[in-house]
Amino acid sequence: MPPRTPLRVRARQMASRWAPAAPLMLLVSYCLIAPIIVLVLQAFWVNGAPSLELWGRVLGQASNQDAIVTSLGLGIASATVTLVIGSPAAWLISRMFASQRAFWMGLLNVAANFGGIGLAFSYLATLGVVGMVTLMIQALGIHFDPPRSSSVAALLMAYEYTNIPLFVLLTIPAMSILREDWWEAAQVASATRLQFWRRIGLPVLAPFLAAGWLLIFTWTIGIYGIAYGLAGQSGGTAARLITLQIGTTLQSDVITGTGQAAVLSVVLLAIAVVSLLSYRRLLRRAMRWL
C-alpha cells in the first residue's frame, strides 16, 4: 500500500488547483447560492419543522392568486408579441447590408439596455396623461384617454421596449443557419417562398425562436423596476404582479411579510428553473442542423 500523502501536501495541492478562483466562488456562494437555499428553507419550514402551511396561506389569498395569474398572463402575452414582431425583424436585419445592420444593432442594443425606472418615466412622458403622443393625438381633435399607466396594456407596451431588442439580438445569430443553398434548392424544385418557409425555414428556426420566447417569458415575469415605476401614482389600483407583491411586502413589513415573500420567491425560482432547463433542451434540439 502506498504511503498516504501527508495532509499538508494535499492541502497545498488543493490550494494550487482552486486558490485563484476561491474569491469568486466565495462571492457567488454568499450572494447567489446561499440566498436561494435560505429562501427555499423559509418557504417550507415553519417553527423548525417542514410544513406547507405558508403555501396554503399565501396561495389562498386572492391578491396573490391575482398576482400569479396576471404575471403569467403578461409573460405569455409579452413573449408572444415579441416573437411575432421580433422574428421577422431578426431575419430581415440578419440579411441587411453591413452598414444598415450596424445601425439597427446599435439602436437595438441601446434600447435593450434601457430599462428600469428610466424606461418607466419615458413611458409616462410618451403615453402618460400629458405624454407627448397623448397630446399629439388629442391635438388632432381625437378624444383619447391613454391606458392607465399601471394597467396591463401599459406594462405590455413598456416591456416591449426592451423585450423586442433582446429577442432580436438573441436570435440574429441563429438566422445564419438557414443556408442560401436551401432556398436555391427549393427554388429549383419550383417551391414558392411561402412553401420554403413552411417546410424548411420555420421548422429549422422554430427551436431557436421557441428558446427566445421562453427567455423573454421568464425575464418578463421577473421585471420589477419598470412595473414599480409605472405603478407609481396609482396606489392600490395598479395591476398586481408577483414581483410587486414581493417588493411591497419587503417595503412595508419585513417581519411578518417574510413568509409571503419567500413563498412567492420560490414560485419565481421554480419558473426560472423550469424555463432554463427547457431552454437548454430546445437549444440542444436546435443544434442538430449544424
Next chain:
Amino acid sequence: MALTALPRTLPRSRPSLGRVLLFGGLFGYFLLPMVAVVLYSFATRWTANILPDGYTLDWWISAVTDSAVREAFGTTLILATLTALLDIVLVVPAAYWSRVRNRRIRTFIEVSAAIPFALPYIVIAFGLLQFAGIVTPGIQGTFPLLLLGHTAIAFPFMYWAVDGAMSAAGIERLSEAAEACGASPYQIIRRVVLPNIVPGIVSGALLSFATSFGEFAMVQTLARGVYTIPIWSAGEIRSYSGDAGAFNRLAAVTVVSFLVLFVLSGIVVYRNRGQIVRLLPSVANSEGRPTA
C-alpha cells in the same frame, strides 16, 4: 461551432410595404420616448399642445444644482465603478485558472452564471437580505452588501467577455509557450495573459458598470439609506403631484442616465464591430465559448 459571422449573400427582395411598415414602426417606437424625454427636459409648460409652449434651461440648472441629484449621481457612479473593478479582480483570475489548471472551476462558474441570468434580481436581493441577516447581520442594509450583490449579478457579463477573449487569444498555448521560455508566473500574467485579453476586460467592465448603473430592485431591498439615481427617480415619480418642474427635472436626469448607457453600449457595439452585443449566452455560444 461559432455562428456569429452573418452571411453576406442573401435572398433579398425589393423593400416591400410590410418591411417598410415593420422597420418604420420599430424606429418610431424606439425613438419617440427618447424624443419625448429630451423635449420634456427643455419645456417650459407642456400640457396642451403637440410641442411645448416654450423652451428653457431652468430644469437642467435646477437638476444640476440640486444636491440630492448630485449626491445620487455620485453614489451611482461610485457603486457602478466599484462593481466593475471588483468583477475584474475576481473573475479574471478564476477564468484564467479554469483554462490552464482546473476545468472544474468552469463547471462551477457556468452553473452559477445561470442564476442571475434566469432568476429575478428582486428574488436574489430578498434572499441575500435574509441570508446576510443570519450570517453577517453587521452588513445587512449597508453599502458594502449592495456592492457585493451588484458584483455577483454582474459577474456573468465579465466572465463571458473575458473567457471569450481568452479563447480567442488561445491563452492556454500562450501560457505554455511562455512557461517553456522560462517566464515566471508573474511575468506570464503581466506580459502575456493581460495584454491579450484587454478587449474582453473592457467589454466586461462596461457591461458590469451598466448592469449596476440602472439596477433598482437590489438597491431598494439591500441598502435602505443608499440613494442612487433610479431610487431618486422612483421617489420623484411616486411623490409627483402635478407640481411644476418636478417632471421636467426628472426628464433632465433621465436624459443624462440615458446618455451614459448610450455611450457605454456605443463603445461595446463599436468594439465588437456590430456583431455580438449584449454578450448573452445566446444560441451562438451555448455549445462552446462565447464570442466577444
